[in-house]
Amino acid sequence: MLPAHAWLPLQWILLLGPLASPANSSEAPPPSRPAAAPTRAQSLVREGLKLLEADELVPAQAKLEEALVLDPERPEAHYGLGFIHERKGELEAARASYEAALRGNPRMAEAHDRRGFVLGQLDRVEEAIAEFKSAVALKPDLFDAQYHLGATLWWTKKPEARGPLERAVTLRPDHAEARFYLALVLKQDGDLAKAVEHLRRVVKTSPRLGPARLQLGLALQEQGDLPDAVAELRKALELDPLSAEAANSLGLALIQKGEADEAVTTLQALVARHPDFLVGRHNLGSALLQRADLNGAIAVYRDLAQRAPDNAEAFYNLGLALKQKDDFKAAEAELRTAMALDPKLPEAPYTLAVMLWQTGRPAEALPLLQRVIDLKPDYAEAHFVLGTVLKQQGDAEAALKEFRETIKYQPSSAEAHLSLGQVLQQKKDATGAAAAFNEADRLRRKKADAQAAALAVGVGLQRLKSRDPAGAMDRFREAVRLDPENAQAHFQLALALAATGAREEARAHFQTAHRLAPYLQAPEPARP
Numbered sequence: 150m151l152p153a154h155a156w157l158p159l160q161w162i163l164l165l166g167p168l169a170s171p172a173n174s175s176e177a178p179p180p181s182r183p184a185a186a187p188t189r190a191q192s193l194v195r196e197g198l199k200l201l202e203a204d205e206l207v208p209a210q211a212k213l214e215e216a217l218v219l220d221p222e223r224p225e226a227h228y229g230l231g232f233i234h235e236r237k238g239e240l241e242a243a244r245a246s247y248e249a250a251l252r253g254n255p256r257m258a259e260a261h262d263r264r265g266f267v268l269g270q271l272d273r274v275e276e277a278i279a280e281f282k283s284a285v286a287l288k289p290d291l292f293d294a295q296y297h298l299g300a301t302l303w304w305t306k307k308p309e310a311r312g313p314l315e316r317a318v319t320l321r322p323d324h325a326e327a328r329f330y331l332a333l334v335l336k337q338d339g340d341l342a343k344a345v346e347h348l349r350r351v352v353k354t355s356p357r358l359g360p361a362r363l364q365l366g367l368a369l370q371e372q373g374d375l376p377d378a379v380a381e382l383r384k385a386l387e388l389d390p391l392s393a394e395a396a397n398s399l400g401l402a403l404i405q406k407g408e409a410d411e412a413v414t415t416l417q418a419l420v421a422r423h424p425d426f427l428v429g430r431h432n433l434g435s436a437l438l439q440r441a442d443l444n445g446a447i448a449v450y451r452d453l454a455q456r457a458p459d460n461a462e463a464f465y466n467l468g469l470a471l472k473q474k475d476d477f478k479a480a481e482a483e484l485r486t487a488m489a490l491d492p493k494l495p496e497a498p499y500t501l502a503v504m505l506w507q508t509g510r511p512a513e514a515l516p517l518l519q520r521v522i523d524l525k526p527d528y529a530e531a532h533f534v535l536g537t538v539l540k541q542q543g544d545a546e547a548a549l550k551e552f553r554e555t556i557k558y559q560p561s562s563a564e565a566h567l568s569l570g571q572v573l574q575q576k577k578d579a580t581g582a583a584a585a586f587n588e589a590d591r592l593r594r595k596k597a598d599a600q601a602a603a604l605a606v607g608v609g610l611q612r613l614k615s616r617d618p619a620g621a622m623d624r625f626r627e628a629v630r631l632d633p634e635n636a637q638a639h640f641q642l643a644l645a646l647a648a649t650g651a652r653e654e655a656r657a658h659f660q661t662a663h664r665l666a667p668y669l670q671a672p673e674p675a676r677p
Contacts, residue, residue: 191216194216197209197213206233206236222249228247228250230246232263258287262291265280278301278302281298284298295320296314298313300327303330310330314327314331318331318347325361329358332344332361333364344368359385363398366380369381369668376406379406393426396418400412400436413436416436430449443474447474461491461497464486465487468482468486468487477508481505484501484504495521499534529555529565533559535551536550539551545576548568549569549572602631606635606637622642622646640658
């Protein structure tokens, strides 16, 4: 059975929207029948469908049933009755009526479409898809069929969902739900920028469509636009305060944005409202750790471990929190429990190995680090710690190998280049050591410049608030000089330049900002 929420958008159209008029409602009766009965039947069908459009189900049903007494094979009458049965939740009766309509007229696209919806509700999804496909083949401009086909293909994870949804949006550009599903398909296909564009249009035309706010927030978060992501996720939660997904997503975005206090408040409310939502408890612990509330995080993780004694991640997080509190004995016990529960979880043996090394037990750390690398060969941090332990033990050749592996997977690690240089220096390789030291120094300077650039952007924004645009522009230019790859620096400088009328220079910085962070776009020019 399909979950109700998966079909809710379809119900917005099929059950709450107007009845699609069948293409053959005005067809003349077959010449083999007496003229009087079909003519009267046609009139009754028209009256019944008109009553149905006015939501007068009881008189509409009476008219349509009377029409079928006169003309038992009248397709439009069966079609209308099928819709009435749908409205009443009588799905088997609705299916039978639509099938009767199709026996009378196999080319009635609307009946194929409605039968497809009913079959979906009856958990006959593949048959439903076949009916939607028949409908669009017969009538390509039938919006309902294109939308239902695309949405169902998306829900069933079939790759061809994009085409029908694009056609549906072309047929009805302002239909929020069709555009919403198209955005989900685009996001699934990796076209995140286009998905965001469609989702922004959805929330503009349907600002109270909570699922669209949620998905827009998630897409913006994936793009790296945390301020707008948090704003959209807040709106999603306001629209549906009971949504565990919206609250959890907002909490995660706040953690990522560094707003630990609001993250804790949001996630505490989530777990109070949904005590069995374990993912929310995991994230609450993370938010408490970010806020340096070790006791609070430990309490959350202990409770989580009791609720889910087979959850390795709960024990791992508990061990991590205990390690940060310097309760090494308790941390070791929890980390070993996590390893026993999930032998393929690399983080638990890695954290335990680091703790053992830091507390003077390097020999015990070595096999754990090798285990981590066996599980995850590209775990750069594990290679680095292993190289450091080997270097301390005097095994220069093995250490050299691990530092090179670290650089292979994390070339921006200044620490790895520095350690590599130290080992090469021990081995009397002056040229190699000098190159490694130079690269380490370059990376350290680059990191320091990036930090200084981020600070300069923040100062520039503060100067804007203080109505000092010249001082703000100076800081934004300095940020761009320090870190040419800082998208926000280019974007804020572009905005400042545009405000002074320097359009060409502003355009160049807008383009750079957009290249570095596609979610950053120049504002649309004001309409006269």
